[in-house]
Amino acid sequence: MVPKREQRYTILVADDSEMNRSILRSMLEESYDIIEAEDGLQAVAILQQREQEISLVLLDIVMPNLDGFGVLSTMNKYNWIDSVPVIMISAESTHAFIERAYDMGVTDYISRPFDMMVVRRRVINTIMLYAKQRRLAAMVNEQIYQKEKVNNLMISILSHIVEFRNEESGLHVMHIQTMTEILLKSLMRKTDRYKLDRETINLISNASTLHDVGKICIPSEILNKPGRFTDEEFAIMKGHSQMGADMMKGVPFQDEPLVKYAYEICRWHHERYDGRGYPDGLKGEDIPISAQVVSLADVYDALTSARVYKPAHSHEKALSMILNGECGAFQPLLLECLVESSDIVQREMAVDTVVRSDQRAAENTAVEVAQYEELSTTDRTLRILEQERVIHQFFKELSQDILFEYTTTPPMLALSAQGVRRLGLEAATVDPYHNKQVQEMVDLDRLAELSQLLQSTTPEAPVVEFDFHIRLEGRSVPIHITSRAMWSSEDPPQYTGAIGKIDLCQEKEAIS
Amino acid sequence: MTIQECYAALEGDYQEVLGRLYSDALVQKFVLKFLSDQSFQLLESSLKEENYEDAFRAAHTLKGVSQNLSFTKLYHSSHEITEALRTKNYDQAHQLLATVAADYAQTAAAIKAYQGG
Numbered sequence: 338m339v340p341k342r343e344q345r346y347t348i349l350v351a352d353d354s355e356m357n358r359s360i361l362r363s364m365l366e367e368s369y370d371i372i373e374a375e376d377g378l379q380a381v382a383i384l385q386q387r388e389q390e391i392s393l394v395l396l397d398i399v400m401p402n403l404d405g406f407g408v409l410s411t412m413n414k415y416n417w418i419d420s421v422p423v424i425m426i427s428a429e430s431t432h433a434f435i436e437r438a439y440d441m442g443v444t445d446y447i448s449r450p451f452d453m454m455v456v457r458r459r460v461i462n463t464i465m466l467y468a469k470q471r472r473l474a475a476m477v478n479e480q481i482y483q484k485e486k487v488n489n490l491m492i493s494i495l496s497h498i499v500e501f502r503n504e505e506s507g508l509h510v511m512h513i514q515t516m517t518e519i520l521l522k523s524l525m526r527k528t529d530r531y532k533l534d535r536e537t538i539n540l541i542s543n544a545s546t547l548h549d550v551g552k553i554c555i556p557s558e559i560l561n562k563p564g565r566f567t568d569e570e571f572a573i574m575k576g577h578s579q580m581g582a583d584m585m586k587g588v589p590f591q592d593e594p595l596v597k598y599a600y601e602i603c604r605w606h607h608e609r610y611d612g613r614g615y616p617d618g619l620k621g622e623d624i625p626i627s628a629q630v631v632s633l634a635d636v637y638d639a640l641t642s643a644r645v646y647k648p649a650h651s652h653e654k655a656l657s658m659i660l661n662g663e664c665g666a667f668q669p670l671l672l673e674c675l676v677e678s679s680d681i682v683q684r685e686m687a688v689d690t691v692v693r694s695d696q697r698a699a700e701n702t703a704v705e706v707a708q709y710e711e712l713s714t715t716d717r718t719l720r721i722l723e724q725e726r727v728i729h730q731f732f733k734e735l736s737q738d739i740l741f742e743y744t745t746t747p748p749m750l751a752l753s754a755q756g757v758r759r760l761g762l763e764a765a766t767v768d769p770y771h772n773k774q775v776q777e778m779v780d781l782d783r784l785a786e787l788s789q790l791l792q793s794t795t796p797e798a799p800v801v802e803f804d805f806h807i808r809l810e811g812r813s814v815p816i817h818i819t820s821r822a823m824w825s826s827e828d829p830p831q832y833t834g835a836i837g838k839i840d841l842c843q844e845k846e847a848i849s
Numbered sequence: 850m851t852i853q854e855c856y857a858a859l860e861g862d863y864q865e866v867l868g869r870l871y872s873d874a875l876v877q878k879f880v881l882k883f884l885s886d887q888s889f890q891l892l893e894s895s896l897k898e899e900n901y902e903d904a905f906r907a908a909h910t911l912k913g914v915s916q917n918l919s920f921t922k923l924y925h926s927s928h929e930i931t932e933a934l935r936t937k938n939y940d941q942a943h944q945l946l947a948t949v950a951a952d953y954a955q956t957a958a959a960i961k962a963y964q965g966g
Contacts (some may be wrong), residue, residue: 363878450869450919451870452868
């Protein structure tokens with residue numbers, strides 16, 4: 338076994354003077370891995386690629402291309418400043434200068450001339466402080482994640498017990514939960530009438546799994562009777578909503594919103610919007626939204642699942658039966674949500690539900706952690722984001738396509754491994770418009786046209802297709818670009834760059 | 850020539866730099882390296898072309914480097930020209946260049962003499 342190497346921290350030294358970088362390097366290289374950047378743009382490019390592994394930036398202020406303040410503002414923009422501490426190094430000692438740097442998030446300040454002892458002390462202190470904070474953040478994150486997971490697990494066990502007695506698979510409750518969440522999210526986007534937010538949606542979808550809990554009070558010979566119910570049996574069956582509601586009233590946690598929603602759902606998930614449901618015959622908006630949504634989810638899942646007495650209906654068939662009013666009466670807006678969520682409903686219901694519930698725990702962790710103000714700053718390091726990054730990176734490396742990412746500030750072009758191989762460009766090109774290799778390859782006017790086209794898209798319809806020629810190995814090669822403009826979530830949205838795929842058309846032509 | 854004599858010749862402060870870098874070997878290494886630093890040349894050419902932005906950065910770098918190495922005399926003149934360029938006193942900067950050039954020449958000559966043994 339390879340012995341575990343003691344962890345070495347990596348420091349990025351950004352200074353335009355080779356001499357200064359080298360003095361800092363010789364002061365620090367014994368204990369740290371050093372990466373050097375000759376100017377601000379290089380520093381940003383390195384951070385963009387390796388932000389996760391960099392423990393500290395030593396930043397000069399006066400630099401060509403992009404100065405230290407430019408680097409700081411980019412680090413703020415991408416939130417790197419929250420996880421990567423910066424120590425400013427400069428001979429600039431005017432008060433306003435230092436204050437501005439502190440305002441932009443630098444942790445400490447080293448003035449020239451460098452004193453080896455001071456440099457080493459400040460570096461180790463800063464790194465330790467941040468390392469400790471990162472460890473703490475990871476611990477809290479882990480605990481919240483576990484808590485959320487155990488919560489979901491308990492609810493899921495309880496629901497499965499109910500299902501088990503009903504001789505159903507347990508998939509039903511999972512489906513109801515998923516559907517409820519999809520419908521509520523769609524509803525939240527349409528109206529603020531119900532004061533829905535992420536937390537409420539989460540609570541209602543969790544509570545939805547308890548909708549049939551009252552069935553444990555129904556004698557099993559009725560509950561699982563193969564043939565048709567007699568009127569008397571049907572009356573007993575119908576009692577499950579009231580019984581579920583009674584159970585929820587009987588639990589000791591009456592102030593818990595989860596219990597309140599579970600009560601509403603148990604009691605009223607068989608009401609109809611036209612007032613012809615049971616047990617109370619509530620009508621329209623007198624039925625709480627939680628129960629309305631679960632009711633629709635319940636009907637949809639019953640239609641699309643196979644039962645002893647009927648095959649599973651397709652999504653389209655189920656939809657048309659519901660819209661025709663063959664299976665109950667629902668609020669029109671809710672039906673609109675169902676129709677508009679068709680794609681996502683079909684996709685999500687097909688996903689393995691165990692995977693989904695774990696995914697839900699992870700999502701909720703991210704949201705909950707974000708509520709701790711102290712920790713929200715480090716949420717970039719959260720498990721889920723890290724996983725996303727690993728997945729994205731992995732697929733990008735695996736892909737046989739030429740994929741690219743372009744950011745406007747700082748101007749930088751990143752290519753997939755295939756892109757590097759086929760086009761002969763660097764994996765990351767800073768300021769591509771002024772890069773010689775890029776200039777030799779493409780007509781800058783056409784590139785500007787593409788850029789114009791992307792910037793005239795909207796966040797709703799961000800994709801463009803574009804054809805032009807590039808020069809490759811001395812030949813003019815037609816290419817086709819499919820690209821998606823990236824818009825920020827600000828209001829109004831800002832154009833932040835584009836991602837996309839480049840197809841070289843030469844192979845096709847050679848065949849024909 | 851010893852490193853102390855070299856510092857005396859370029860009117861720097863050897864004790865001060867040793868106090869900060871803690872090692873005679875490091876001081877020697879960086880003093881020799883100074884000869885390959887192009888900041889002065891860049892300052893001179895940018896001033897000639899009236900490219901004051903580059904001139905400011907070059908002066909600023911020269912000042913930082915000489916400060917780090919305790920080249921006291923060169924530090925003072927490069928500091929002055931940096932401030933002149935920062936405050937856009939370009940006439941003054943052009944006048945100050947002669948002093949910086951003389952100090953740079955003195956420094957470079959001392960280091961070359963030290964290098965030669």
